[in-house]
Amino acid sequence: MINLLIEPLQFEFMQRSLIVAILVGLICAVVGSYLLVQRLALLGDAISHSVLPGLAIAYWAGINLFVGAFLSGMLGTTIIAWIRTKSPIKEDAAMGIVLSTFFAAGVTLITLIQKDNKIDLNHFLFGNILGVTWGDVRDTAIIAIIVILVVRLLYKELLFYTFDPEGAQVAGLPVNALNFGLMSLISLTVVASLKAVGVVLVLALLITPGATAYLLVNRLNRVMALGAGIGILSSISGMYLSYWVNVPSGPAIALVAAGFFTLAFLFSPQYGLLTQPRSAVR
Amino acid sequence: MTLSMPSLQATSAGLFRSAGAAACRAEGIAPIQVNHLDVFYRDLHALEDVSVAVKPGKLTGIVGPNGAGKSTLMKAMLGLIPAAQGEVSWGQTSLLAQRERLAYLPQRAQIDWRYPATAWDVVMMGRVRKAGWLRKFSATSKRAAEAALKRVGMEDFAHRPIGQLSGGQQQRIFLARALAQEADVLFLDEPLTGVDKRTEAVLFDILHELADEGKIVLAVHHDLGPTIKNFDEVILLNREVVASGVRDEVLQSEFMQQAYGGWATNWAAAAA
């Protein structure tokens, strides 16, 4: 058994994948916790689908993929906010429109360029963690450091803002800047996670580990910490599954994360379907 | 703004508490002046030409029927909703230029009570601005939060998740947050919703104390029952200001009828 885990690590590509899996599991859970508590899970999905056209254009133009994807994700977020404020359309519909449009544009662009560039649309959509390069490791590490640092430094402000945005605004916090910062963090995290899970399933790493932790602990910092642990475990397991049974890493990671969630859903001491005290049923 | 004769204040505190405190702080805290405020939600003219003053040292209630624009007035004053016209000034500048002196307790429904935070986390939010960017909370901030929790009688609940508290306890935690903030202006939107008798008493005790300290306390009040006697001043609102000023003068039947239509007349007669 131990051998089964250790043996693949003699390959350098598995070492690279392992580093990326750990970093991505960590930051997705941390940043995703903010989406979870703001009930903005769908926004995570919208941003992740929005990065695709930027990715394609960056590939075609030969600029850093992470930069292209990030800008594209931010553009998607901006358009969602713009539709919501300038028309009677509600946020969820705005997200649906932007998500599908950007995704369609991305798939179209990638299909157009993939023949000449020997790239595989499936890798963008569902992840290819075993194809991680050292350049990817470096970029992922830089993003992870930025994300963790910003969350640490702005923790109290972001807690206030995500819990009670109006109270925070009245007290004088720059809520628009905080919101923009949060959206940037989410875009960065999505971009860092593309190799591991792909755009379609980033949401699994953003939301599921945090939601699992939410059933077990009840303070944001603990949701983040426990969620990070679960996220890391999920992405490492997914990586091995991808290696052994030759499935794309994204679905493998998503399924492992869902397994953890199911356990917490059934057996959480406080909210578990089978274990919660009667009085806690709401 | 220290008092030159603290001993005098101490001896007179019992007798002239309200008037004395208000008078000696009067120079420190000016009234808030709302001038010709208009607010629209798309086509709906929610507030029309609203002009009122909210005085320090008094407990002021905003009263009016459902949908009268009470919450809207509060939010527009706080800059949470843009005003089409008008301004809200406080002393030499606008109210919004002095945000670090403002605290707001939103309507209960606006808060997600399942948010993963403890009572302590919520009270400490009142110290975020004072702590400053990129810094951890200081010992002073922690002491302020502890004192605030004690003042609302919730010191034993600091580590409880907010979702596990009763409505009244949640409201007291929010009040503690405002106290910890050491704000000079406190706005509360329907603070009595879903609240028990004990919380009601604690809440009004503290609001009266704050007013006596010369602060500005403004609350949207939904209930025309006996609790309205807690307010010194009333702003009677129905899209526009029907009347404002001393409570008993504003709550006369003719104003009430104007604001509420026929049925309120009976209430006003009963209360008089």
Ligand SMILES: Nc1ncnc2c1ncn2[C@@H]1O[C@H](COP(=O)(O)OP(=O)(O)O)[C@@H](O)[C@H]1O
């Ligand atoms: N966000 C909003 N969008 C559109 N209309 C609103 C909004 N908020 C309030 N209104 C409308 O504005 C009017 C005043 O609302 P509100 O200030 O909440 O009243 P009150 O607090 O006195 O019950 C009501 O007719 C309400 O339906």
Ligand SMILES: [Mg+2]
């Ligand atoms: Mg209201």
